[in-house]
Structures are given as structure tokens and as C-alpha cells.
Amino acid sequence: MAESLISELKRRNVFKVGIAYLVLAWVVVQITSIAVPALHLPNWINTAVFFFGLIGFPFALFFAWAFEITPDGIKLESAISSGDSTAALTGRKLDFIIIGLMAIALIYFIYESRFQSPTALVLPTEQAEVIAQVSIKVNANNPLISEPKGTSIAVLPFVNMSSDKEQEYFSDGISEEILNVLAKIPKLQVTSRSSAFAYKDTKINISEVAKILGVKNVLEGSVRKSGVRVRITAQLINAETDKHLWSESYDRELDDIFQVQDEISAEIVDALKETLGISLVKTVSSAQTINPKAYDLYLQGLRGLHTYTFESLDNAAAALELATDIAPEFLMARIKLAETYARQIITGSRFDWLMLDKAEALIKEVLSINPNSAEAYFVRSLIIKTDRKLRNQYAKEAYRLNPNNVDIIIRHAQSNGAEMGEDNARALFKRAQKVDPLNADLPYFFAVYLVQTLQKYSEAEQTLKQAIKVNPKNTFYPFYLGQIYAQHMGQIVDAIKLAENGARLDPNDPYFPQALSIYYLSLGSALKSLEYAEKAMSINANNAEIINQKVNSLIYLGQTAKALILINDTVADANTVYPSKQLKERFITGAVYLLLKQKKFADAEALINLHIPGINEWVNQPPPATLNAIENVNGILLLACVYKAQGQLAKVEKLVERVKGRDESFYLTGQARLLGIEYMNLAISSSLENNDEQTIKYLEAAIDNGYLYNWRANLLQSPYFIDLAQQPRFTALIGRLETEMLKQIAVLKQ
Incomplete structure (x- = not known):
């Protein structure tokens, strides 16, 4: 009985129809999973395709059993005589269909496994788990980390639908600009760019993304740019219910781009207010009309700035310079150009220190037009060269104007952490972690704060180890x-x-x-x-x-x-x-040391005058109002050292008077206690005042604070400490260091 049933199933091609149906259904599901996000269709379409495919399977088997395809059309199997049956011919056709579908499936499988990124689906999740392990100890009751009373949203990178893939920077830039407008809305927590863009070019599940980013709503969309026209499609999704709260498409000229961004953000606010019943206040960008070419160059500059390599920063500067030339009224382009100049100095991609003066001039122009630009104050805090108090003031003002921007939050916490107190500074870093959970740089920034402000080196060590785990290639x-x-x-x-x-x-x-x-x-x-x-x-x-x-x-x-x-x-x-701007003066320190050791005092003075023109004229000039006004502190100290060796103590006194502000209080601005290198600098100043006891005390404090960095050059090959060589306390300090080095050499050999 069973054998006859199986034979009949084979004769009627039920097995072959079942196999062909399953393979075809699998191919359709795979194509749909790619097409839905690419065409920006709702996620429920994937579910519907799978559901109907599953429901259709038993119907396919039933029709294969009950019906047969004949030259005269579809007929009931029971109405066809055995001599008129075409089941064998249909079976051979099904064989070819199955082979073809299997070939398509095999090609897709090879492509998926060999050419697709194996980390596309899991990297953001794994990264979030690792970053979450970075423990920022904080008072849970601190109001700075309280949950927002409104709601939250993540703006995912909009899909580039333009035919030219090189237009990717444009769709990314539009996403970021909309994010920036939303971030200024009170009571709306907006996930930072770095975390939202971690999902760029990945297959996503909205609810999973929202859970990792800690938001209730997600905005996604697409951008199609053609010439000076742009089509932007956006949709707002409630992550918990997968319900579409709002969607809209905009066809505009590029010179109306700011108005489009404002309209999108305003309609998002309306959708959230109506759906969730919360009170949100709309905000707008500058809503100005910008030359399309300048705006395009601006977005190219943003891409280079975010890529953050030597080459990309050069490209960003070039694009933003052109943008500001074409549209001088485009203030954000000026701000980003100033930031790019600052980043080039910070990363070391360029060492033209006049760039900081250019950056300062750009920011002053912006603030004269818009004195409430948080972004301008943030960049200004980056380009301050020596005045710590002014730097901290600008960081604080940026935070006052925009307390939701993660970069500004971190800068404020780093710059003013000592003034606001450890508890509040930690709370700010914790809030930054919530808003930007996938920011791999956050552990690094927190470690810098722990080192420079709190001097909590063990905690900084553990935090940096987590940063390395998050991004081992950095x-x-x-x-x-x-x-x-x-x-x-x-x-x-x-x-x-x-x-x-x-x-x-x-x-x-x-x-x-x-x-x-x-x-x-x-x-x-x-x-x-x-x-x-x-x-x-x-x-x-x-x-x-x-x-x-x-x-x-x-x-x-x-x-x-x-x-x-x-x-x-x-x-x-x-x-x-x-x-660094002071390095030229420090660079000749070794030569001055050698010449003083050889008693060639005149040669040492001539060397300094040669490489720092006009420095000896400062002896008779009045002291500056602040230490920050001095451009060549190291040159002044070096010349004073030579005068001391020559016995010209009156000249030494006048030069030391010019830098007398470099005391303990100067270094304690913005930090809990002195660093080892700062004790070393204080020892240099003290040596020029002929206070050997205080000089050695500072040197001991530097070593006690773990400053073994290049200590042989800093202590034994320094022109400032030549006279200490015969001091028993100094000799004891060197002996202590040599003993420690022997211990560390033994460890290195193990």
C-alpha cells in the first residue's frame, strides 16, 4: 500500500513540484530581503512574502496530486486515461526547472559567502556589547543622566538611490543635516551620527537596531540626486510596533535644501506629538538659500572630515575652501573648514601653525554674524593654543548652547571636568555613552579625562584596553x-x-x-x-x-x-x-647642553640668537600681561640658562620674570593635581632661580608620579640641571632610577 502510494506520488510529480516550489520560494525570499531595503519598502513585506510562501506549499502539493497539465489545458487527474497522461513529459520539464533554480541558489550562496562582508550583521551588536563593558562609575541619581522626559530617535544613513555611487557623500550629508536639526529639539534624545552610521550598508532589523541604540523611533529614507534637483524620501517608524508613523517624499531644487530639512524635522515632531502625546518644540536651521555647488562641496568636506585620515582631511579642506569661496554667507561651511584646519594640526597631517590663525579668523567672522552658534564655540575650543581658561570657557559656552551634541558634551566634560566636579563630569560621559553607544572613541576620550584631570591611571588603563578591544586596528x-x-x-x-x-x-x-x-x-x-x-x-x-x-x-x-x-x-x-610650535626651541636644547658642558658659553648664546632671531631683545622689554601671550617660552628659558652659566644673573632675572606665571596654579587649571611632566617644567623654572633644593624636590615629585619617559635625556642631558650633578640628593635620585631600570630590564628579558 505504502509503496503504491509513493509510486503514484512520483508518477504525478508531487515530489518534484514540492522540491521546485521550495527552491523557488527560497530564491524569492532572498530577492525580497534585498529589494525591500533597497527600494525603501516597509519591513512587513518580508514577513508577508514568507507567510504566503509557506501557506502556498500545501496548495502546490494538492494541485500536483489532483490536476495535470495537458495540451488541452489543466484537467483533473481522474479524468485523464493512462494513455493520454503527459506526467512523464511534465516530470522531465520539472527536472530542468529544478536544476535551473538550484543553479541560481548555488550562485547566490557563493556570492553571499565569498563576496559579502561576514561582519555586516553582527558587528554593531558585538561592538555595542564591548563598549557597554566600559564602566563609567557614576552616581545614578545625578540629574545629568536622567532619562529624557520626551522620546528618542535614531536617524539612520539615507540610502543613495542616485545612479552615480560617488554621490554617497550627498545622501550621508543629508542624513547628518537632518540629525543635527533634530538634535536641537528639547526633550528629544537623538542618537549621535557615529552610532547611527554604524549601520550603513548593513542588513538591519529595526527593532534590534533601536534596542542597541536605546531609542523608540527610527527615521530612515533615501536620496536621489540628479543635477540640481533632489528627491528625498523619509519615513518614521515606531520601533516597538514597527508601525509607520509618517512618511513623505520631497522633490526640490538644491538651493531649497535647508527648507526641506526643516520641513522633514517639523513633520517628524508633529508625528511624534500626535502619536505619543508628548510636548516637543520645533526648531529650524538657518533656512537660507545656498548655492547648490557650494552645498555639494560642503557635503564632500563633511565626508573627508568624518573619514579622518591625512588624505581625507586634505580633501576636506580643499572642498570646504571652495565652498566658502563660492558662498561666503554659508556659515556652517566656514565652521567645518575651521574644524578641518584644527584636526589637521591635532592629527599631525600638517604643521603649518598659521592654519590655526586662519581657523580663529573664520570662527570670529561666524560669531560676529551668529553669536549663538554652539558649533563655532566648540571649534574655537579646539584651536586655542595656550590659554586653558579661554579654551574651557568656549567649551562651556558650546555646551550651554547645545547640550545634546555628543562632541560638545565630551569636550565640555574634558575641559571643565575639574571645575564641575568628578561626579558631574562622569555623568556627562555616561550620557554621551547613552546617546552614542557605538562610538568606539568614547572609551579613549574618557581615558584622556581620567589621565589629564583626575590622574586615575589604573582606571584609564582598563578603559583604554576596552577601546583596543572595540577597535584593535586603531x-x-x-x-x-x-x-x-x-x-x-x-x-x-x-x-x-x-x-x-x-x-x-x-x-x-x-x-x-x-x-x-x-x-x-x-x-x-x-x-x-x-x-x-x-x-x-x-x-x-x-x-x-x-x-x-x-x-x-x-x-x-x-x-x-x-x-x-x-x-x-x-x-x-x-x-x-x-x-609643535615650541619644538624648534626645544630641539636646540641638546646643542646648548653640549656647548655649556664644554664651557663654550658664547657659542651657546650665538646658537640661540641664530635660531630664535630677536630673542635677546626681550631682556629689556616689559613682561607680558599673561603667560599665554608668550610665543617662545622654551627659547626664553634656554637663553636664561646660558646667561646663568655666564653669571649674568640680572639678565636671568629679567627673563625669568617674563615667565613667572608658569607656576603650580597655572598647571592646575582644569585638573585635580600636577602631572609628572608639569613637575619637570617647574623644576626647570626653579633651577633658573638658583633654588637647588626646590628643583630637586620637583624632580623627585616627577619621578614619584611615574614620569620615567626619556628621563636620561630630561635629567642627565639637560642644560638646566648640569650644576646638580654634585648634589647628593640628585645623585641619590639618579641611583634610584638606575636600580629601577635594572629591575625592568630583568622583566623584559623574561
């Missing part, structure tokens, strides 16, 4: 952790291990071999230090900071003639780059 995190080990925790060996690993990850980064040169010189391994310094120079031969480390190695090895030649050749070379 080499700056281990570099900064190595600096913490060497400058604050006295752990040279741990710093060496991180630098060696960083050099393997990025063999083209000269700062890792330079750091290794510093660390090995601290241990007393001068030849190895020289080897790494030369390796760093082989990568970047014109960087004065790197060359200076070779100078330090040569001096320690006793190769003083080579060191002097290298110093003079470097300063005379027009191609030499100075990564």
Missing part, C-alpha cells in the same frame, strides 16, 4: 596607553610591548619606533635606542621630533660631534617639519 589607542605607562605609571616594559605591537600593525608609522627609541634609552640601551631612532627617520626623515631622539641617543653614546652636526643641519634645512 593604533593610536595602544600608543596612548604606552604613553600612560611611561609618563605616569613608570612601566617602561609594558610601554615597549605595546609599541612593538603597534609597529607590527602599522610599519609605516614613525612614532612607534621613535617611542621605542625613547623607552630603550630610558632603560640605558643606547645602541638599541639609536637603531630605533634611525628606523623612525627612515620613515619620516624631516620630522624634528623624531630627529631629536636620534640626537639624544648620540649624546648618551658620547658621539657629541655627530649630535651637533645633526642639530645644525636639521635647523638649517628648510624642509624640516616641527610638529
Whole structure:
């Protein structure tokens, strides 16, 4: 009985129809899963396709059993004689259909497994889980981290529907601009760009995305740009119910783009008010008419600024410069151009310090037109060179004007953390973590605050380890952790291990071999230090900071003639780059040390006058109103050191008077206590006042605070501490350091 039933099922092609149906259904489901997000259709379509496919399966089997396709049409199986049956011919056709469908499925499977990103579906989730492990200890009752009384939204990157894929920057820029407008609305928590854009080019589930980002609503959309016209489609979705609260399409000219952004944000507010019954206040952008070409260049600049590489920052600056030339009234383009200049200096992609003056001029122009621009004050806090109080003031004003912007929150917490108190600063970082849960840089920023403001190095160490876990390809995190080990925790060996690993990850980064040169010189391994310094120079031969480390190695090895030649050749070379504004003055410190050791006082003074023209004229000038007004602090201190060696104490006193503001209170602005390097700077100033006891006290404090970074060059090869060599307390300090180095060398050899 069973065998006859199976035979009849085979004869009527029921099995083949079932197989063909399942394969075809699978192909349709896969195509739908791709088409729905691409065409910006609602997610329920995927569910409907699967549901109807499942329901249709038993009907397909029933029709295969009960009916047969004949030349005369579809007939009941019972009405066809065995001689007239075409089941065998139909079966052969089904064989070809099944083979074809299986081939399509196989091709799709190979494409999916070989060419699609294996992390597209899981990376944001895994990243969120790791970042969530970054513990920001905070008072749970602090009002700064209380849940918003309104609602929350994430603006996902809009899909680029233009035929030209190079227009991706435009759709990204539109998404970001709408996000920025929404972020200014009180009682509306808006997920930051970095977290929302983590889902770019990934397959998403709205409810899962909303859960990870901690929001109740999601805005998604698409952008199609053709010439000077743009079509923007947007839809607002309630993540909990998958209900579409609102959707709309806009066809406009590009010079109306700001008005479109305002309309979208206003309609989102209306939708949320009507659906959720909450009180939200609409806000608008500048609503100005902008030249389409200038706006396009502005969005290109944004893309380069967010990519944040040397090359992309150069491209961003070029695009934004053109945008501001075409449309000088476009204030946000000026702000972003100023920020790009600042970022180029911060990253080290350029060392033209006049760029900061250009950035300052741009921001002043913006604030003269719009004195309430939070973005302008934020950028201004980035470009302040020396005045900490002014920097902190600008960061505070930016936060007052826009307390919802994550970059501004972090900047305010870092700059004014000491003034507002640890509890409030931690609360701000915690709030930033909530608004920007996928920001891989957040652990790094928090670690910087822990180091610079609180000096809580162990907590910073653990936080940075989490940052490395989140983004193991980012080499700056281990570099900064190595600096913490060497400058604050006295752990040279741990710093060496991180630098060696960083050099393997990025063999083209000269700062890792330079750091290794510093660390090995601290241990007393001068030849190895020289080897790494030369390796760093082989990568970047014109960087004065790197060359200076070779100078330090040569001096320690006793190769003083080579060191002097290298110093003079470097300063005379027009191609030499100075990564910091004070580095040129610090660079010749080694030469001054060698000349003073040889009692060549006149040569030392001539060297300083040659490389810092007009510096000796400052002796007879009145002191500046503030220390921040001095451009060449290191040059003044160096010249005072030479005058001290010559016994010209009156001149020393006048020069020291010019920098008398560099005391403990100056360094304590914005932080809980002094850092090791600041104790070292105080020791230099104290040495020029002939206060040996206080000088050694400061040096001991620097070492006690873990500052073993390049200590041989800073203590034994410094012109400021030559006279301390015979002091028993100084000798004891050096002996203590040598003992510690022997212990660390033993650990390194294990």
C-alpha cells in the first residue's frame, strides 16, 4: 500500500513540484530581503512574502496530486486515461526547472559567502556589547543622566538611490543635516551620527537596531540626486510596533535644501506629538538659500572630515575652501573648514601653525554674524593654543548652547571636568555613552579625562584596553596607553610591548619606533635606542621630533660631534617639519647642553640668537600681561640658562620674570593635581632661580608620579640641571632610577 502510494506520488510529480516550489520560494525570499531595503519598502513585506510562501506549499502539493497539465489545458487527474497522461513529459520539464533554480541558489550562496562582508550583521551588536563593558562609575541619581522626559530617535544613513555611487557623500550629508536639526529639539534624545552610521550598508532589523541604540523611533529614507534637483524620501517608524508613523517624499531644487530639512524635522515632531502625546518644540536651521555647488562641496568636506585620515582631511579642506569661496554667507561651511584646519594640526597631517590663525579668523567672522552658534564655540575650543581658561570657557559656552551634541558634551566634560566636579563630569560621559553607544572613541576620550584631570591611571588603563578591544586596528589607542605607562605609571616594559605591537600593525608609522627609541634609552640601551631612532627617520626623515631622539641617543653614546652636526643641519634645512610650535626651541636644547658642558658659553648664546632671531631683545622689554601671550617660552628659558652659566644673573632675572606665571596654579587649571611632566617644567623654572633644593624636590615629585619617559635625556642631558650633578640628593635620585631600570630590564628579558 505504502509503496503504491509513493509510486503514484512520483508518477504525478508531487515530489518534484514540492522540491521546485521550495527552491523557488527560497530564491524569492532572498530577492525580497534585498529589494525591500533597497527600494525603501516597509519591513512587513518580508514577513508577508514568507507567510504566503509557506501557506502556498500545501496548495502546490494538492494541485500536483489532483490536476495535470495537458495540451488541452489543466484537467483533473481522474479524468485523464493512462494513455493520454503527459506526467512523464511534465516530470522531465520539472527536472530542468529544478536544476535551473538550484543553479541560481548555488550562485547566490557563493556570492553571499565569498563576496559579502561576514561582519555586516553582527558587528554593531558585538561592538555595542564591548563598549557597554566600559564602566563609567557614576552616581545614578545625578540629574545629568536622567532619562529624557520626551522620546528618542535614531536617524539612520539615507540610502543613495542616485545612479552615480560617488554621490554617497550627498545622501550621508543629508542624513547628518537632518540629525543635527533634530538634535536641537528639547526633550528629544537623538542618537549621535557615529552610532547611527554604524549601520550603513548593513542588513538591519529595526527593532534590534533601536534596542542597541536605546531609542523608540527610527527615521530612515533615501536620496536621489540628479543635477540640481533632489528627491528625498523619509519615513518614521515606531520601533516597538514597527508601525509607520509618517512618511513623505520631497522633490526640490538644491538651493531649497535647508527648507526641506526643516520641513522633514517639523513633520517628524508633529508625528511624534500626535502619536505619543508628548510636548516637543520645533526648531529650524538657518533656512537660507545656498548655492547648490557650494552645498555639494560642503557635503564632500563633511565626508573627508568624518573619514579622518591625512588624505581625507586634505580633501576636506580643499572642498570646504571652495565652498566658502563660492558662498561666503554659508556659515556652517566656514565652521567645518575651521574644524578641518584644527584636526589637521591635532592629527599631525600638517604643521603649518598659521592654519590655526586662519581657523580663529573664520570662527570670529561666524560669531560676529551668529553669536549663538554652539558649533563655532566648540571649534574655537579646539584651536586655542595656550590659554586653558579661554579654551574651557568656549567649551562651556558650546555646551550651554547645545547640550545634546555628543562632541560638545565630551569636550565640555574634558575641559571643565575639574571645575564641575568628578561626579558631574562622569555623568556627562555616561550620557554621551547613552546617546552614542557605538562610538568606539568614547572609551579613549574618557581615558584622556581620567589621565589629564583626575590622574586615575589604573582606571584609564582598563578603559583604554576596552577601546583596543572595540577597535584593535586603531593604533593610536595602544600608543596612548604606552604613553600612560611611561609618563605616569613608570612601566617602561609594558610601554615597549605595546609599541612593538603597534609597529607590527602599522610599519609605516614613525612614532612607534621613535617611542621605542625613547623607552630603550630610558632603560640605558643606547645602541638599541639609536637603531630605533634611525628606523623612525627612515620613515619620516624631516620630522624634528623624531630627529631629536636620534640626537639624544648620540649624546648618551658620547658621539657629541655627530649630535651637533645633526642639530645644525636639521635647523638649517628648510624642509624640516616641527610638529609643535615650541619644538624648534626645544630641539636646540641638546646643542646648548653640549656647548655649556664644554664651557663654550658664547657659542651657546650665538646658537640661540641664530635660531630664535630677536630673542635677546626681550631682556629689556616689559613682561607680558599673561603667560599665554608668550610665543617662545622654551627659547626664553634656554637663553636664561646660558646667561646663568655666564653669571649674568640680572639678565636671568629679567627673563625669568617674563615667565613667572608658569607656576603650580597655572598647571592646575582644569585638573585635580600636577602631572609628572608639569613637575619637570617647574623644576626647570626653579633651577633658573638658583633654588637647588626646590628643583630637586620637583624632580623627585616627577619621578614619584611615574614620569620615567626619556628621563636620561630630561635629567642627565639637560642644560638646566648640569650644576646638580654634585648634589647628593640628585645623585641619590639618579641611583634610584638606575636600580629601577635594572629591575625592568630583568622583566623584559623574561
